[in-house]
Amino acid sequence: MSTATQLYSPGATVKRSGFRWLLLGLAAALISACVTINVYFPAAEAASAAGKLVEEIIGDEESDASKHTPAGENPQGALWPRLNPLNWLIPVAHARANIDISSPAINEIKQRMKQRYEQYLKKWLDAGVIGFNNQGFVEILDMSKLGLKDRQRVKKVVADENRDRKALYRELAVANGHPEWEEEIRQVFVKQWIAKAHTGWHYQKPDGSWAVK
Amino acid sequence: MQWLARLLCLMLSLGGLPEAGHAGAPSVGAIDENNTVPEILASSEKPASPVWSVDSVRLGPSVSAATSGKHTAIPQQSHVLQWSGARWPSWGLFSPRGMIDCAGNQQVFPEMSCPNGHIQAELITAHSQVTLDYPVAAFYNAITGRWRVTLNHSDGGQWRLEYAHNSAAEARVNDWPVPELLRWFGMDTASFVDVLTGFLNAHWQVMPVDSKSWLRGDFSLRKINWESAQGDWVLADVDISAASVVAPGHHVSGTKDKKWRIRFTHGQITAGEALLGDFYFDWQQQPLDWSLEVWLTATGHVEKMQGSVGVDGVFILDFHAVNLNKKGKPKNGFIRFQVDSLERLNTLYLKDFLALKGWADARFFGKMHGELHWRDNQWHKADISLSDVDMTVKTKKLATKALSGELHWRAFKPVPPSWLHWRQMMLAGLPVQAAGLGFFFAGDSLRFPDRTTLPVFDGALVIDHLFMSRLFSAAIDVDFSGRIEPISLALITAKMGWPVMQGTLSGIIPGMHKKGEQIAFDGTIDISVFGGQLKVSHLSMERLFGVAPVIAADIAFDKLNLQNITTTFDFGEITGLVAGTVNGLRITNWKTDRMDAEIHSVKSPGVKQTLSQKALDRISSLGGVQGAISRSFLRFFKRFRYHRLGLRCRLRQEVCEMGGIRPFKGGYLLVEGGGLPRVNIIGYQRFIDWEEFLDRLLNRDYTDAQVE
Numbered sequence A: 001m002s003t004a005t006q007l008y009s010p011g012a013t014v015k016r017s018g019f020r021w022l023l024l025g026l027a028a029a030l031i032s033a034c035v036t037i038n039v040y041f042p043a044a045e046a047a048s049a050a051g052k053l054v055e056e057i058i059g060d061e062e063s064d065a066s067k068h069t070p071a072g073e074n075p076q077g078a079l080w081p082r083l084n085p086l087n088w089l090i091p092v093a094h095a096r097a098n099i100d101i102s103s104p105a106i107n108e109i110k111q112r113m114k115q116r117y118e119q120y121l122k123k124w125l126d127a128g129v130i131g132f133n134n135q136g137f138v139e140i141l142d143m144s145k146l147g148l149k150d151r152q153r154v155k156k157v158v159a160d161e162n163r164d165r166k167a168l169y170r171e172l173a174v175a176n177g178h179p180e181w182e183e184e185i186r187q188v189f190v191k192q193w194i195a196k197a198h199t200g201w202h203y204q205k206p207d208g209s210w211a212v213k
Numbered sequence B: 001m002q003w004l005a006r007l008l009c010l011m012l013s014l015g016g017l018p019e020a021g022h023a024g025a026p027s028v029g030a031i032d033e034n035n036t037v038p039e040i041l042a043s044s045e046k047p048a049s050p051v052w053s054v055d056s057v058r059l060g061p062s063v064s065a066a067t068s069g070k071h072t073a074i075p076q077q078s079h080v081l082q083w084s085g086a087r088w089p090s091w092g093l094f095s096p097r098g099m100i101d102c103a104g105n106q107q108v109f110p111e112m113s114c115p116n117g118h119i120q121a122e123l124i125t126a127h128s129q130v131t132l133d134y135p136v137a138a139f140y141n142a143i144t145g146r147w148r149v150t151l152n153h154s155d156g157g158q159w160r161l162e163y164a165h166n167s168a169a170e171a172r173v174n175d176w177p178v179p180e181l182l183r184w185f186g187m188d189t190a191s192f193v194d195v196l197t198g199f200l201n202a203h204w205q206v207m208p209v210d211s212k213s214w215l216r217g218d219f220s221l222r223k224i225n226w227e228s229a230q231g232d233w234v235l236a237d238v239d240i241s242a243a244s245v246v247a248p249g250h251h252v253s254g255t256k257d258k259k260w261r262i263r264f265t266h267g268q269i270t271a272g273e274a275l276l277g278d279f280y281f282d283w284q285q286q287p288l289d290w291s292l293e294v295w296l297t298a299t300g301h302v303e304k305m306q307g308s309v310g311v312d313g314v315f316i317l318d319f320h321a322v323n324l325n326k327k328g329k330p331k332n333g334f335i336r337f338q339v340d341s342l343e344r345l346n347t348l349y350l351k352d353f354l355a356l357k358g359w360a361d362a363r364f365f366g367k368m369h370g371e372l373h374w375r376d377n378q379w380h381k382a383d384i385s386l387s388d389v390d391m392t393v394k395t396k397k398l399a400t401k402a403l404s405g406e407l408h409w410r411a412f413k414p415v416p417p418s419w420l421h422w423r424q425m426m427l428a429g430l431p432v433q434a435a436g437l438g439f440f441f442a443g444d445s446l447r448f449p450d451r452t453t454l455p456v457f458d459g460a461l462v463i464d465h466l467f468m469s470r471l472f473s474a475a476i477d478v479d480f481s482g483r484i485e486p487i488s489l490a491l492i493t494a495k496m497g498w499p500v501m502q503g504t505l506s507g508i509i510p511g512m513h514k515k516g517e518q519i520a521f522d523g524t525i526d527i528s529v530f531g532g533q534l535k536v537s538h539l540s541m542e543r544l545f546g547v548a549p550v551i552a553a554d555i556a557f558d559k560l561n562l563q564n565i566t567t568t569f570d571f572g573e574i575t576g577l578v579a580g581t582v583n584g585l586r587i588t589n590w591k592t593d594r595m596d597a598e599i600h601s602v603k604s605p606g607v608k609q610t611l612s613q614k615a616l617d618r619i620s621s622l623g624g625v626q627g628a629i630s631r632s633f634l635r636f637f638k639r640f641r642y643h644r645l646g647l648r649c650r651l652r653q654e655v656c657e658m659g660g661i662r663p664f665k666g667g668y669l670l671v672e673g674g675g676l677p678r679v680n681i682i683g684y685q686r687f688i689d690w691e692e693f694l695d696r697l698l699n700r701d702y703t704d705a706q707v708e
Helices: A021-031 A043-058 A079-083 A104-126 A148-175 A179-195 B002-012 B178-184 B342-356 B489-496 B562-568 B613-623 B690-698
Strands: A013-015 A034-036 A130-132 A138-140 A202-204 A210-212 B056-064 B076-088 B093-102 B111-124 B129-141 B147-152 B158-163 B169-177 B193-206 B215-228 B233-251 B258-276 B279-282 B288-296 B302-311 B315-324 B330-339 B362-375 B378-393 B398-410 B418-427 B430-442 B445-448 B452-456 B459-469 B477-488 B504-509 B511-515 B518-522 B524-529 B532-542 B550-561 B577-588 B591-602 B610-612 B639-652 B655-659 B667-673 B681-683 B687-689
Touching (some): A043 A104, A043 A179, A104 B591, A148 A179, A148 B233, A148 B258, B129 B178, B178 B193, B233 B288, B279 B342, B459 B504, B477 B489, B477 B524, B489 B504, B550 B562, B562 B577, B613 B639, B613 B667, B613 B681
Antiparallel strands (some): A130 A138, A202 A210, B076 B093, B147 B158, B169 B193, B288 B302, B302 B315, B315 B330, B330 B362, B362 B378, B378 B398, B398 B418, B418 B430, B532 B550, B591 B639, B639 B667, B667 B681
16 A cells, blocks of 8 residues: 655645754755755656556557656756756755545545446547547547437537546646646646547647547 | 509508508699609608609500410500609608519509509619519409409419508408518528528508508418428428517607517417427427517618517516617617426526536426526626426436525626525435525626535535636636535445435535536545544545546545444454555546555554454455355354454455455465464455455355465
């Protein structure tokens, strides 16, 4: 059983009193120094977690795109910690990220999405009726081949799916102790839905145009 | 060849029957030996509202070569009627040129027939230029004055016009393609319609144009399939029928133009489906009655309309719109409706719409009626009455029983007071007894002028002040203050299916605000419970009526009487006082999802700190020991004194990370004993499934902990 890992909260300030008096000269400069550890959004971990969750819902058809899923970037920069003299004295406080993708709410939403995918979304994605848009949601593309009753069903199911997705992104952010990450998490999912999309499915590119996987 | 000229008259003046002596009916000059027709007198000679006029007409022979197989037949003479500059001012019609080629005409008098003719004509209306090109069959008896003309469509549709002298003309339409009909009216359907098919069938009587009703009869549109360019408005295989009357209206002042009034009565939509925006209709299941009355200008612009739609025994909706602009949007109008069965209305028309909004399981019963008024291009007022409306939305824990009231909305003040009352209501699972509330609803704001009391069990939620504004935007502003008048916890907990607790719940809600789907309560709610105080702060609700509703709060409590608590939970009696916190509590889908809880004993003069044997057993079971006390010599002691007790639970992902007063011998200290026998309880199990934790706390015994 693993425990949820505590991430540093934004703007958390870690103070180090420096070395002992022998290093007073150096320490004097450091004592007053506050090293601000900015919590960065663990994009790579989030991508991996989101990818896993997406796979649980729509299966794991191998796709090239998934191999090119961009890893998260650390805004602190990889070079900066090494060059910063302060880091020779103070170990960099790493925020070990481990994105949780389960909570009662998430599990329930996920289960519902999975069931919906199997019952409706898969066939509509295969048929090009709907696609994954560039906002992390499902969008109706072409219902012309469907009867009216089915069109209404598509609209209802897509509305339900998008309500669940919205709640899912929010709950994932909350479950990881960072409600403010909702937007970043949604962005990660935009990439993951598309990366894991099956061959022949429609998806929306960042520029708004639609393409077929 | 006068009959052909008469036929032309008919073609050009459907309805403006060229009766002898009729105002505006032109006279046709004699035909000379060369079969040429002198110019027909122009309407300028008859200034009083001419029905039609023509610049020139020529009737003469034409030579055409009929071919048959490999052989060319002998050239045959046929008559051709040509015209130019034909006008019909009342309808804004103009035919610059046209001809009817009556191939193989043999007999001329008294009966003439043209069974295999052909018409080609240009027709210009206010909006369009149309070319008519159809096979035509015509018949005329110069003595009786009877005539008949039939236009045939290549797809099999037919228009048949028939006239007997001194009686009304008759028009019979048989499966005439609707797109073709719209083309006559100059509608460029391609610009706003993706798909349009369907057929017109009709039987009309055509009266002289100045008679009371010019056109009268039944019609039906069959198998209408229509799809708007955006695909959001669709009709599929719809059958519509009605009785119709077209009547000339008054003259447009300052002009010679006439207005027209078209009335459709006894209308029904008997088959087909429709998707109109987010609404879906299945008329196969239940036909829809309708009526419509339209006032048209001479140029075909809809000036005013009124009508109704309804289903017998379910609802009726009347609408009235005037001053329509070119796009068909009215400046003023109103809608009046009466719903006799909300249940059936919901089943027929509302449930598919509500399902899109996430209210698929909403059920309604009862009646309502109301009026909505549109003035100067905007909604101006609404008055709606509800009577005995029952509603249930199980997934949202929402229900009303016998909800009645009057809702009055005005775009601008003053506004009459609105009120609602009900016999029973459930809001997010909270039962509210019979009560009522009054409010004022103007513009986008809702004001509750009086203190409103919503009885809940034996207490009440009291709204001291409530003002909501920007209701129609995403960010609703709420100015609120209220309080909870003491409610017996016993009643609440019994309702929730929890162990029945003693005490009361009361508090003050100083304010609240809404952000997105989150409603946050300002300040702190104070709850008096178990003889102590419980403070709920940062209370917020999210998606309360949506997917996975959330209630979040931070809770701090002080001096709760353990004796009350433990009696309630059948835990085994513990005396003493406790304090603690539950921070970051998040209840999702009505289940505790996340929290950091900590509870510890508080010493208080005169308050004994003791545990019963059963309680000690229970606490040790939290750490994982079954029957720790009852199986040892300690069972001879009924009560134990304690010095301190404490418990922590950090709940994440349904797992409680346990802790006690402090770390102790590789575990954590849950109870630090006092007096003799001195019993310490140490827990070793760090992670416990939350459900299991609750089970242990309330019911069961487990093994695995140590007792010293």
